Amino acid sequence: xxxxxxxxxxxxxxxxxxxxxxxxxxxxxxxxxxxxxxxxxxxxxxxxxxxxxxxxxxxxxxxxxxxxxxxxxxxxxxxxxxxxxxxxxxxxxxxxxxxxxxxxxxxxxxxxxxxxxxxxxxxxxxxxxxxxxxxxxxxxxxxxxxxxxxxxxxxxxxxxxxxxxxxxxxxxxxxxxxxxxxxxxxxxxxxxxxxxxxxxxxxxxxxxxxxxxxxxxxxxxxxx
Numbered sequence: 001x002x003x004x005x006x007x008x009x010x011x012x013x014x015x016x017x018x019x020x021x022x023x024x025x026x027x028x029x030x031x032x033x034x035x036x037x038x039x040x041x042x043x044x045x046x047x048x049x050x051x052x053x054x055x056x057x058x059x060x061x062x063x064x065x066x067x068x069x070x071x072x073x074x075x076x077x078x079x080x081x082x083x084x085x086x087x088x089x090x091x092x093x094x095x096x097x098x099x100x101x102x103x104x105x106x107x108x109x110x111x112x113x114x115x116x117x118x119x120x121x122x123x124x125x126x127x128x129x130x131x132x133x134x135x136x137x138x139x140x141x142x143x144x145x146x147x148x149x150x151x152x153x154x155x156x157x158x159x160x161x162x163x164x165x166x167x168x169x170x171x172x173x174x175x176x177x178x179x180x181x182x183x184x185x186x187x188x189x190x191x192x193x194x195x196x197x198x199x200x201x202x203x204x205x206x207x208x209x210x211x212x213x214x215x216x217x218x219x220x221x222x223x224x
Contacts, residue, residue: 004160005085006153006179008167009096009103009119011186015073018102019049022064025071027055045097045171046133046146049120053099053129061101061122061129069105077208082113084212091115093157095149097171099131120146149175166211176200183211 011017023031031052038048056064085092094117096103101122107114121132133146153163153175165172165179168186176182176192182202184192189204203214 002160003088003090003162003164004157005090005092005164005166006095006149006157006175007092007165008169008172008175009094010098011168012166012172013074013078013094014106015075018068018072018098018106019052021072022068022102023052023055025067026060026064027052031055046131049097049099049146050131053122053131054125056129058124058127058129061124065101065105068102069108072102072106074107074110075208076206077210077212079110081208081212082110084215086113088215094118095147095152095175096120097147118147118152150178153178164215166205181214183214 007013010019020035023035034043034048034051034055037043038045043051082092092113093115094103096117096119098119099122100117100119103117103119104111118135121134123130123132131146135147135152149172157163162181163179164181164183165175166183166185167175167188168184169188170191172188173191173195176188176197177195180200182192182197182200183205184202185205189202192202203210205211205214
C-alpha cells in the first residue's frame with residue numbers, strides 16, 4: 001500500500017471545536033472552570049473531558065445528537081476532498097479525541113468514503129453522560145488526551161509508505177511525528193514551531209481545497 005491520510009476531527013474537519021460548542025449549549029456554567037483548568041495544563045485532557053460530560057444528564061443525549069447534526073458545520077471543501085482522495089485511492093482515517101455519539105451525526109453523509117473512525121465512546125454512568133477511552137495514551141503519547149494517535153498509526157497503519165495528517169491543536173502534536181506531510185490549522189502551527197520535525201513537510205490550511213491543491217502538486221508521487 002502506498003499512501004494514507006489521517007485527520008483530527010474537532011476544529012479540523014469541523015469549523016469549530018464540537019465539545020466546547022456542546023458544553024456552551026447543554027452544560028451548566030461550571031464547565032468553563034473545568035475547561036480553563038484543562039487548557040492551562042492543570043487538568044489532564046481525558047479527566048477534563050469526562051468531568052465536563054458528567055455535568056450533562058443522560059436524557060439530553062438525543063437532543064445533543066440532533067443539535068450537532070443541525071448546528072455544527074464541516075470545514076469548507078471536505079466533501080470534495082473525500083471525493084478527491086477516493087479517486088486517488090488514498091484511504092481517509094479519522095483519529096479523534098472526541099466522542100462517537102456526536103461525530104457520526106455530523107459526518108453521516110460522508111461515512112461511505114471514510115475508511116475508519118477511531119474515537120472515544122459515550123456511555124451512561126449514574127444518569128449522566130460519560131466517556132470511555134478506547135485507545136489510552138501510552139509511552140508514545142503522554143498527553144492523556146484519551147486516544148493515543150501514535151499507537152493507532154503504528155499498530156494499524158504501519159504498512160503505508162506515505163502518511164499525511166491534518167490537525168489543529170496540541171493533541172495532534174505527537175501524531176505529527178509519525179507522518180510525512182502535515183497540514184496544520186488553528187493553533188497547531190504554533191506548537192509545531194517549538195519541536196524538531198526532522199525535515200517533515202508542513203503546510204497551513206484554511207479549507208480542504210487548500211489541502212487538495214498541495215496534494216495535486218505532488219502528482220503521481222502520492223498516487224497508489
